[in-house]
Amino acid sequence: MPARFAPSPTGWLHLGHAFAALFAWRQAMETDGRFLVRLEDIDTTRARPEYETALFEDLAWLGVKWEEPVRRQSAHFADYQAALDQLAARELLYPCFCTRREIQEEIARAANAPHGPDGALYPGTCRDLEENERARRIASGQPYALRLHMSRALAAAPEMKWQDLDHGIHTATPEIFGDVVLARKDTPASYHLAVVVDDALQGITHVTRGADLLPATHLHRLLIALLGLPVPLWRHHRLITDAQGRRLAKRDDARSLRQLRAQGWTPADVRRALDLPPARDSA
Numbered sequence: 001m002p003a004r005f006a007p008s009p010t011g012w013l014h015l016g017h018a019f020a021a022l023f024a025w026r027q028a029m030e031t032d033g034r035f036l037v038r039l040e041d042i043d044t045t046r047a048r049p050e051y052e053t054a055l056f057e058d059l060a061w062l063g064v065k066w067e068e069p070v071r072r073q074s075a076h077f078a079d080y081q082a083a084l085d086q087l088a089a090r091e092l093l094y095p096c097f098c099t100r101r102e103i104q105e106e107i108a109r110a111a112n113a114p115h116g117p118d119g120a121l122y123p124g125t126c127r128d129l130e131e132n133e134r135a136r137r138i139a140s141g142q143p144y145a146l147r148l149h150m151s152r153a154l155a156a157a158p159e160m161k162w163q164d165l166d167h168g169i170h171t172a173t174p175e176i177f178g179d180v181v182l183a184r185k186d187t188p189a190s191y192h193l194a195v196v197v198d199d200a201l202q203g204i205t206h207v208t209r210g211a212d213l214l215p216a217t218h219l220h221r222l223l224i225a226l227l228g229l230p231v232p233l234w235r236h237h238r239l240i241t242d243a244q245g246r247r248l249a250k251r252d253d254a255r256s257l258r259q260l261r262a263q264g265w266t267p268a269d270v271r272r273a274l275d276l277p278p279a280r281d282s283a
Contacts, residue, residue, distance in 0.1 A: 003207075005035075012054055017257070018062060019240050037067075040191070076198075091149070096181070116178055122180075127149065146184075167214075170218070200227075206235065210239050
């Protein structure tokens with residue numbers, strides 16, 4: 001029953017990461033399964049070697065053990081392109097030439113723009129461009145993103161169910177994301193596309209991640225159906241928050257594990273702070 005921890009090496013790991021890693025690792029160990037670490041470094045402009053080194057040091061300090069080799073997204077762009085090609089062959093993708101500013105202005109002009117988990121939905125400005133207009137813009141070098149044609153995708157996929165081990169059976173409602181971006185010129189694949197491709201290629205049967213990603217699972221279930229991938233089980237665990245109830249995040253300078261270690265914390269202290277049981281060898 002393979003499980004995984006998939007951090008991005010774009011900052012120092014904090015207590016929220018520690019909880020996610022220990023949660024997934026414990027699930028794997030309790031089922032005599034395999035535990036994998038994956039580096040989600042597809043954003044090569046933000047990923048840094050020092051964060052990667054520190055990440056592995058932090059995990060080892062916590063007592064987590066993982067299989068080698070570690071999968072790095074930046075080494076597998078061809079896998080994501082193959083998935084995009086598969087969707088494009090079924091006419092489920094279209095190029096979007098809108099800038100973020102243009103999209104925001106279009107949304108602002110709408111009286112009641114629909115919203116999803118990530119904010120206002122894309123208004124579909126480029127969805128029905130004529131093929132010759134698309135070809136002209138691409139030939140001219142105009143940058144574009146690839147968006148999923150949601151209405152066609154829904155028509156191509158049957159009613160989809162997915163199971164969360166703590167929250168039961170869900171009917172997928174990926175339309176809450178609208179025509180989501182699956183690739184950009186500067187990012188060969190979105191998180192949503194890369195994660196389902198990676199999990200399938202690595203044989204992940206149990207996806208554990210934070211409760212904030214539960215809505216994304218609706219979209220991931222659709223992509224899994226469109227790409228003909230195995231359907232895993234999911235488990236969305238609680239989030240670790242600060243004293244103000246805000247989710248810990250790298251961008252908020254949350255206290256890092258390396259800082260806590262320098263202050264004299266032990267792995268046992270981390271587990272107590274996270275309300276996790278002691279490690280097996282210290283039970």
